[in-house]
Amino acid sequence: MSKIRVRFAPSPTGALHIGGVRTALYNYLFAKKEGGTFILRIEDTDQTRYVPGAEKYIMEALEWAGLKLDEGPGIGGEHGPYRQSERKALYGEYAKKLVDSGHAYYAFDTPEDLAKAREEHPNFKYGIMTRIVMKNSLTMSAEEVQQKLDAGEPSVIRLKVPADEAILINDIVRGEVTFQSNELDDKVMLKGDGMPTYHLANIVDDHLMEISHVIRGEEWLTSTAHHVLLYRAFGWEDTMPKFSHLPLILKPTGKGKLSKRDGAKLGIPVFPLSWDGGTPENTFDGFREFGFLPEAMLNFLAFLGWNPGTEQEIFTKEELAAVFDLEKVGKSGAKFDYDKAKWFNQQYIMEKDDDALVEMVTPIIKEHHGEVDADFLKGFVGLMKERATLLPDFWTAGSYFFKDVEEFDLKSIRKRWKPENSPKMKAFIGAINGLENFDAASIETAIHAFMEKEELGMGVVMPALRLALTGTMKGPSVFDMMSLLGKQRVVERLEKGFQYFDDYKASLDQA
RNA sequence: GCUCCGUUCGUCUAGGGGUCAGGACGCCAGGUUUUCAUCCUGGUAACACGGGUUCAAAUCCCGUACGGAGUACCA
Numbered sequence: 136m137s138k139i140r141v142r143f144a145p146s147p148t149g150a151l152h153i154g155g156v157r158t159a160l161y162n163y164l165f166a167k168k169e170g171g172t173f174i175l176r177i178e179d180t181d182q183t184r185y186v187p188g189a190e191k192y193i194m195e196a197l198e199w200a201g202l203k204l205d206e207g208p209g210i211g212g213e214h215g216p217y218r219q220s221e222r223k224a225l226y227g228e229y230a231k232k233l234v235d236s237g238h239a240y241y242a243f244d245t246p247e248d249l250a251k252a253r254e255e256h257p258n259f260k261y262g263i264m265t266r267i268v269m270k271n272s273l274t275m276s277a278e279e280v281q282q283k284l285d286a287g288e289p290s291v292i293r294l295k296v297p298a299d300e301a302i303l304i305n306d307i308v309r310g311e312v313t314f315q316s317n318e319l320d321d322k323v324m325l326k327g328d329g330m331p332t333y334h335l336a337n338i339v340d341d342h343l344m345e346i347s348h349v350i351r352g353e354e355w356l357t358s359t360a361h362h363v364l365l366y367r368a369f370g371w372e373d374t375m376p377k378f379s380h381l382p383l384i385l386k387p388t389g390k391g392k393l394s395k396r397d398g399a400k401l402g403i404p405v406f407p408l409s410w411d412g413g414t415p416e417n418t419f420d421g422f423r424e425f426g427f428l429p430e431a432m433l434n435f436l437a438f439l440g441w442n443p444g445t446e447q448e449i450f451t452k453e454e455l456a457a458v459f460d461l462e463k464v465g466k467s468g469a470k471f472d473y474d475k476a477k478w479f480n481q482q483y484i485m486e487k488d489d490d491a492l493v494e495m496v497t498p499i500i501k502e503h504h505g506e507v508d509a510d511f512l513k514g515f516v517g518l519m520k521e522r523a524t525l526l527p528d529f530w531t532a533g534s535y536f537f538k539d540v541e542e543f544d545l546k547s548i549r550k551r552w553k554p555e556n557s558p559k560m561k562a563f564i565g566a567i568n569g570l571e572n573f574d575a576a577s578i579e580t581a582i583h584a585f586m587e588k589e590e591l592g593m594g595v596v597m598p599a600l601r602l603a604l605t606g607t608m609k610g611p612s613v614f615d616m617m618s619l620l621g622k623q624r625v626v627e628r629l630e631k632g633f634q635y636f637d638d639y640k641a642s643l644d645q646a
Numbered sequence: 647g648c649u650c651c652g653u654u655c656g657u658c659u660a661g662g663g664g665u666c667a668g669g670a671c672g673c674c675a676g677g678u679u680u681u682c683a684u685c686c687u688g689g690u691a692a693c694a695c696g697g698g699u700u701c702a703a704a705u706c707c708c709g710u711a712c713g714g715a716g717u718a719c720c721a
Contacts, residue, residue, distance in 0.1 A: 145721090178721065181719095184721080249718090260648090291719055293719095309651070318648080323718080332719070333721050353652095353714080354716070355716090357651090357715070357717075435658095445660090448671095468713085475657075519683095521683050522683045523683090532683090601680075601681060608680095608681050608682070610681070611683085613681085614680095
């Protein structure tokens, strides 16, 4: 078998959708599995839809996701250039070859002509049945055609779809799919502006770049028939790539494919990175800003439409590449399951080592609080990592590690704070202050001794400490927290907290 | 409308003639824990429908319904 070469070929029309990231991922995994080459090709043949910054976004998104490219714009490779706009001349030549070999023809119909035809015949299709009545090189004399061409009249080149041919596609994920050529229209190959359409550019480039496998979204399945015809017309059928059409990613609820609007409506990320489109509706956060780890996103995405057939769910990128199999990709659309995405993220956060986590959490803490000591942060993430689903949870669930408690869980105070124990508890603060070693074990020993001496149970001491320290009943081990917070802060918070509890209880009695 | 594709717990899915239809997320209950989270145990819940073929169908065939994609000088 010849060399495996796959390409991810997005169009730079805006932020790269998460479905596109999955397509890139499957291409990447397949390439790695087979020891092949993963290529990025920018399909920017539509000048009207080109969005500045989109190509950069695509590159950054792939980089963040860890999908390293072997060839592509800015990376290089033997088969460049990798931007279709830089290959324009090539497509014109190939389109002309198609005309010369009788597989395509010039058409001079204006947009108005076409609109009129569609209006008169609701099911109008520029094809086998209709091309004989349109303005094209099939219905005009050679002289007339040449004259129009010489005069620079606007024209396109259309594929001349042959009659009565069956087109069988052997799709790796969908099996055999058959089309009848008579149902197909004469698609435009070369547009009026001299740029190719997707179809022409795609086939020419895949051939020239020696692409062995085309792995793309299901939306391309129908037009694959045209693509096969094109390979035949060029005489490239022998080296035609194998096709795999991936199922779509669907909305979490309701119908249809996942859209940008779902992101805003449901408060979920549908893009890998943030994007500033200039308007509020076109500006949003991505998986990264929501606090996902790239490997968690990848793992989640990999399982949307594919699974290894075993019960393992957590995979590194390398493990995925080792077991990935296009044959095991599903045929039906997969709904975007945000709960599952978050579960993956939580798993990855728990597994991350503390140093790596510090690096990821530092910017978040800085944003809310400012500079923090690195050792303190390391202790902090160690205590909190089992309690965070998304990176920002480290702050929202652990802000009390950095700033004094501003709000107390009043309900818990009512339930847990007994004013009659107050003198004993306050006296205990002194004992803590006298502690020489402030490690968790020493603190624990001291607290147990205190409870025994004062005949107070776990249930009254621990909640009181926790509440005074953090304001809430949730969080890591009290001993660990005290040790990390340090004696001075602990003493301050306990004094302040216990006093607050007393005052609060008293105010309740008055009312 | 036409063409193509699809349909197993709420969701992601395993299973491809004989399974108590398995796992994961979610949810519920219990255990562990000073609390929360983690972890552990258990529970909940599915073969779209109708016909065939077969001793036997979730699995093969046909039809219906529903869903999706495509139907541009967009990709």
